[in-house]
Structures are given as C-alpha cells and as structure tokens.
Amino acid sequence: MSEDITGPxxxxxxxxxxxxxxxxWGLSREHGMLGLVVEAVDGQNRxxxxxxxxxxxxxxxxxxxxxxxxxxxxxxxxAALAEEAITxxxxxxxxxxxxxxxxxxxxxxAHFGAHVLPSVSCGVLSSAxxxxxxxxxxxxxxxxxxxFDRFAHFSLNFLKPVLADETLVLTCPHNDxxxxxxxxxxxxxxxxxxxxxxxxxxxxxxxxxxxxxxxxGLFVYLDDSHALSAVGGRGEGYARTVFDTLGPRTVIVxxxxxxxxxxxxxxxxxxxxxxxxxxxxxxxAWSQGLRTAAVGTALGALEVHRSPELGLRQRQLAxxxxxxxxxxxDHGLRGAGSHIKFVTVGDNDRAVRLxxxxxxxxxxxSAMFFPxxxxxxxxxxxxxxxxxxxxxxxxxxxxxxDVLAELT
Numbered sequence: 001m002s003e004d005i006t007g008p009x010x011x012x013x014x015x016x017x018x019x020x021x022x023x024x025w026g027l028s029r030e031h032g033m034l035g036l037v038v039e040a041v042d043g044q045n046r047x048x049x050x051x052x053x054x055x056x057x058x059x060x061x062x063x064x065x066x067x068x069x070x071x072x073x074x075x076x077x078x079a080a081l082a083e084e085a086i087t088x089x090x091x092x093x094x095x096x097x098x099x100x101x102x103x104x105x106x107x108x109x110a111h112f113g114a115h116v117l118p119s120v121s122c123g124v125l126s127s128a129x130x131x132x133x134x135x136x137x138x139x140x141x142x143x144x145x146x147x148f149d150r151f152a153h154f155s156l157n158f159l160k161p162v163l164a165d166e167t168l169v170l171t172c173p174h175n176d177x178x179x180x181x182x183x184x185x186x187x188x189x190x191x192x193x194x195x196x197x198x199x200x201x202x203x204x205x206x207x208x209x210x211x212x213x214x215x216x217g218l219f220v221y222l223d224d225s226h227a228l229s230a231v232g233g234r235g236e237g238y239a240r241t242v243f244d245t246l247g248p249r250t251v252i253v254x255x256x257x258x259x260x261x262x263x264x265x266x267x268x269x270x271x272x273x274x275x276x277x278x279x280x281x282x283x284x285a286w287s288q289g290l291r292t293a294a295v296g297t298a299l300g301a302l303e304v305h306r307s308p309e310l311g312l313r314q315r316q317l318a319x320x321x322x323x324x325x326x327x328x329x330d331h332g333l334r335g336a337g338s339h340i341k342f343v344t345v346g347d348n349d350r351a352v353r354l355x356x357x358x359x360x361x362x363x364x365x366s367a368m369f370f371p372x373x374x375x376x377x378x379x380x381x382x383x384x385x386x387x388x389x390x391x392x393x394x395x396x397x398x399x400x401x402d403v404l405a406e407l408t
Contacts, residue, residue, distance in 0.1 A: 010161075010164070011157075011160035011161045011164060011169070012160070012161060017370075017371045020369075020370050020371070020375070021369060021370065021371060023348070024348045024352075024367075024369035024370070024378070025369075027348055027349060027352045028352055028355070028367055031352050031353075031355075031356040032356070033352065033355055033356060033359060033367065036049055036364075037049070037050045037051060038050060040069075041055060043066060043069045043387060044057075044058040044061045044063060044066065044068070044069070044385070044387070045057050045058070045066075045387065045388060045389070045392060047364070054359075055362065056359060056362045056363055056364050057362060057363050057364070057388075057392060057396070058364050059358075059363050059364060059365045059382045059383055059384075059396065060364055060365060060366045060381070060382075060383060061383060061385065062225075062226065062255075062257075062258040062259070062383060063258060063259065063261065063385065063387075064226075064229070064230045064258060064259035064317060064339050064383065064384075064385050064386060065229060065230065065259045065261065065310075065313040065314070065317065065385065065386040065387065066313065066385055066386060066387025067229070067259065067260065067261025067301055067304055067313075068261050068262075070261060070300070070301075070304055072300045072301075072303055072304050073261045073262065073297050073300040073301050073304065074297070074300070075300065076296045076297055076299050076300025076301075076303070077293040077294070077296040077297040077300065078293075078296070079296055080100060080292050080293055080295055080296025080297075080299070081292055081293050081296065083100070084098060084100060084292045086098075086292060087291050087292050087293070088289060088290070088291045088292050089289070092280075092285045092286065093279070093289045094279045094280040094284075094285055097289065098292065098295070100292065100295050100296070100299075101118075101289065101290065101295055103299070104118060104290075104295050104298055104299055105117070105118060107299065107302050108266060108298075108302065111234060111302055111305065111306070112234065112236055112240075112266075112268055113234075113236075113244075113245075113246075114246045114252075114268040114269060114270060115268070115269040115270070115271070115272050115274075115275040116266050116267070116268055116269075117266065117267040117269060117275055117278060117279065117284070118256070118264055118265070118266050118290055118298070119264060119265050119266070119267070119283075119284055119289070119290070120263075120264050120265070120288055120289065120290060121255070121257075121264060121265045122155060122223060122225055122253050122254065122255050122265035123155040123158075123265075124265065124283045124284065124288070125253045125265050125266075125267045125284070126155055126156055126159060126223070126253060127159060127162075127282065127283045128278060128281055128282040128283040128284040129221070129251060129253070129267060129278060130146070130156075130159050130162075130163055130193065130221065131159070131162050131163060131166060131282070132277075132278070132281060132282070133146070133191055133219065133221065133251075134146050134163040134166040134167045134169075134191070135166040135167065136189070137277075138219075138251075138274055138277075139189065139219065139248075139249070140189075142189055143166055143167035143189070144167060144189040144190060144191045144219060145167060145168045145169075145170065145183060145187040145189065145190050145191070146163050146167060146168070146169050146170070146190075146191045146193060147169075147170045147171070147172045147180060147183055147190060147191065147192050147193065148160065148169065148170070148171050148172065148193045148194075149171075149172050149174055149175070149192070149193065149194035149195070149204070150171055150172060150173055150174045151174045151194075151195070151198050151200070151202070152193055152194055152195060152223075153195055153198075153199055153223060153225075154371075154372070155223070156193055156195075156223060168187075170183060172192070174202075175202075175204065175205045175208075177205055177208035177209070177211075177212065180192060180208075180209075180212055180218075181212055181216075184212055184215075184216035184218055185216075189217075189219075190216065190218055190219065191218070191219035191220075191221060192209060192212075192218055192219070192220055192221065193221045194209070194221075194222055194223075195222065195223045195224070195225075195226070196222050196223065196224030196226070196227050196237060196238040196239035196252075197224065197226040197227040197231075197238050197338060197340065198226070198340070199225075199226055199340065199381075200334070200340070200342050200368060200372065200373055200381060201333075201334035201335030201338060201340050201341060201342035201381070202334055202335060202338070203238060203338065204222065204238075204239070206238070206239065206241065206242035206243070207242060209242075210242050210243065213249060213250070217249065218249070219249045219250075220243065220249065220250045220251070221250075221251050221252075221253075222239045222243070222250075222251075222252050222253070223252075223253050223254065224237040224238055224239040224240075224252050224253070224254045225253070225254045225255035225258055225265070226255075226258060226259075226339075226340060227239065227254075227259075228254035228255065228256070228258065228259060228260055229258070229259035229260040229261070229301075229305065229310070230259040230314065230317060230339055230386070231314075233311070234305065234310075235259070235260070235305050235310055235314075237252070237254055239252050240252065240268075245270070246268060246269065246270030247270045248270055248271045248274070250270060251267060251268070251269055252267070252268040253265060253266065253267045253268070254266055254268070256298055256301070259386075260298075260301050260305075261297070261300075261301035261304065262294060262297040262298040262300075262301045263290075263294045263297065263298075264290050264294055264298065313386035313387065314386060315386075316386045316387070316388070316390075317339055317384065317385060317386035319390065320339075320384045320385070320386070320388055320390065320393040321337065321338065321339055321384055323390065323393050323394065323397065324341065324384060324393055324396075324397050325337065327394075327397035327398070327401065328341075328397060328400070328401070331343070331401075331404060332344075339383060339384045339385070340381065340382075340383055340384075341381070341382040341383075341384070342368070342373075342379055342380070342381050342382075343379050343380050343382075343400075343404070344373075344377050344378070344379040345378060345379050345380070345407065346376060346377070346378060346379075347376070347378055348367075348369050348378045350378070350407060351367040351368065351369065351378035351379050351380055352367050353407065354367070354379075354380050354403060354404070354407055355367040355380050357403045357406070357407075358380070358399065358400065358403055361399045361403070362399075363396055363399065363400075365380045365381065365382045366380065366381045367379075367380055368380065368381050382396075382400075
C-alpha cells in the first residue's frame with residue numbers, strides 16, 4: 001500500500017489522456033455521431049435531426065423518468081420567473097437569497113429527510129466539500145486519508161490533486177472492501193469516495209461500506225446522481241437504501257438534472273452545522289446559485305415526486321429493466337438490474353461501429369472510450385427510462401441483439 005508521492009502525473013496525465021480521447025472522438029465525428037442538432041418530436045423518445053430528417057429514440061438521456069418534459073415541471077419554471085420577475089440575484093446566497101430558494105431548501109429537506117443543500121451542479125458541490133473533508137474541517141480538524149474507488153466519476157477524480165495538497169489520497173480497486181478495510185486498519189481517519197450507481201454500469205457495495213463505517217468510523221462520500229428519483233418510494237436513490245438515516249459521517253450528493261427532472265445538484269447532510277459551514281465555503285459561496293427558473297422546475301419536480309406518478313414511472317422503468325435483462329441475459333452486459341447498461345466490445349473502432357449502426361436503426365447510444373473507461377474496454381452505454389413504452393424497449397432489445405450478432 002506504499003504510495004510514490006514524487007514526480008508529476010500522479011493523479012492526472014493530460015499528455016497521455018488528451019491524445020487518446022481525441023482520437024476516439026475523431027472516430028465518432030467521422031461517423032456523424034457528434035454535434036447532432038435535433039428537435040423533439042415526442043419528448044426524448046423521438047428526436048429528429050434538423051439537417052437530415054433522421055428520427056431516432058434517445059438512449060443516452062439521463063432523464064430516467066422523463067420528468068424533464070413533464071408539464072408540471074415546465075410550468076413551475078415559468079411560474080417562478082413570472083412571480084419573481086428576476087432570473088436570480090447573482091451573488092453569494094449565504095449573504096442574500098430569494099425566498100423561493102429558501103422554500104426549495106426546506107421542501108427538499110423535508111422530502112428527503114436530511115439537510116439538503118442545492119447548487120448549480122454536483123461538480124461544484126464536490127469541489128466545495130471534498131477539500132474540506134480531506135483537511136478535517138468536516139470532522140475533528142485532523143486530515144483524513146481519502147480513498148477513491150477506481151471507477152469513481154471524473155467529477156470526483158478530477159479533485160484528487162487538490163485533495164493531495166491536504167492529505168494522502170489513495171485509489172481503491174472497484175468495490176474492494178478488503179483493500180478499504182486494510183486502509184482503515186492502518187490509518188485512524190479514513191474517507192471513502194464512490195458512486196452509488198456507477199455511470200458506466202454497476203453499483204457500490206453499500207452493505208460492505210456501511211459495515212466498515214460502523215466498525216472503523218469510515219467517512220462515506222457517495223455520488224448517487226444516477227439513482228436519485230429512479231429508486232426509492234420518495235425517489236431518495238440507491239445510496240439511501242442502506243444509508244437511510246444520515247449521520248455526521250455520511251454525505252450523499254446527487255444530480256437533480258437527471259431523473260429528478262430539473263437542473264443542478266444537491267448535497268444531503270446529516271449535520272446542520274456542516275450545512276451552514278458549507279454554504280459560505282469555497283465554490284458554494286460564489287455568485288453562481290441556481291437561477292430562478294431552475295428553482296421553479298425543482299419545486300415542480302418535487303410536486304411530481306409527492307404524487308402517485310413517481311411510482312408509476314418507476315414501475316415502468318423497472319419493467320423495462322426486467323424485459324431488457326431477460327432479452328440480453330446471455331450477452332454479458334454490465335448493469336444487470338440497473339437502468340444503465342454497458343456492453344464492452346474492446347477497441348474504439350468497434351464501439352463506434354456499434355453506436356453508428358444502432359443510430360442507423362433509430363437509437364442514439366453513446367460510444368465510451370478511455371479515459372472514461374479503461375484502455376481496451378471501449379463499448380456502448382445505454383440508458384433505459386420510465387417514459388419508454390414497453391414496445392420501444394422490446395424493439396430496441398431486438399435490434400441490439402441483431403447488431404451485436406453482426407459485429408462479431
């Protein structure tokens with residue numbers, strides 16, 4: 001577990017990553033899979049390329065319940081602008097904030113059973129919280145060793161060099177609880193940074209993480225962006241299925257721009273003092289709060305979350321997942337039981353060919369390459385949704401099987 005702390009490129013290596021990723025993006029561009037300009041024909045289930053007229057279903061949308069076009073959500077954004085007659089105050093909200101913003105905080109906190117801090121994105125929240133966590137300012141004032149899961153999202157890994165100025169930063173093999181326990185045995189203060197549902201498929205070992213927290217006082221920081229709203233009776237997400245009651249050693253951040261149906265991000269906290277401290281700390285104190293329309297759409301999305309419609313859309317999503325898993329059960333897709341599926345095909349060219357052929361048949365699915373996934377593990381990511389009719393899911397599964405057969 002010894003760590004070499006000398007030399008450059010310990011946490012980042014743009015000289016290696018940029019040429020590799022640009023080569024992959026170049027392949028996608030050559031095949032016409034980047035820079036599409038579209039109009040919505042039937043929400044995200046039917047888009048039309050404005051230049052070619054080609055129509056397709058969007059299987060790359062993170063709006064897993066389709067609430068981004070829900071009439072209640074859209075109208076709430078309009079109403080907020082009409083009521084406030086200002087797009088925002090454009091200043092640090094710990095000094096002055098609109099009453100509608102305070103209302104949003106209170107309603108989010110009541111709904112999710114935690115102190116909920118909204119911001120313009122999860123990336124901003126992580127940039128504000130993780131350096132203070134590393135330096136010990138969210139605990140007892142002493143730095144914590146911070147362990148990142150190897151598959152943690154770029155918005156988390158991006159902060160490793162900043163945290164390394166405060167403390168020792170380690171990378172854990174994916175879901176390796178033995179590695180994490182060994183770190184806990186070696187160091188008295190440890191924080192673990194991971195995702196709840198991973199953006200390229202798969203889930204965190206929540207029970208294993210919780211056991212280590214109970215045994216060693218592990219601080220847990222989870223980004224549950226891809227599960228908020230899609231999972232849980234209140235839409236509270238996957239992480240809250242185990243970390244239901246948030247104590248002072250757990251922080252959960254999540255996007256409200258995905259299944260929730262609005263824009264921005266939230267941090268769920270168990271400690272009100274930490275909530276107040278973060279509000280005036282670093283990026284959260286800058287003059288870039290949620291705009292009035294975004295606050296309105298978030299309130300509208302909460303209204304849908306409090307209605308029976310949330311459960312209806314979640315059940316349709318669950319039915320689509322079960323149907324898709326049954327059809328593709330022998331093809332080794334990552335993400336069984338989850339709405340995020342990933343098929344690994346190996347090299348970049350095969351990933352682009354698969355993505356392009358699916359588009360030709362009427363589905364946009366994202367080809368994914370290094371550094372998003374490991375080198376030699378390129379593939380295609382597919383997102384299932386609760387606004388997808390069963391017939392569309394059936395058709396997509398059948399076409400995907402045909403394309404995979406042709407690719408081999």
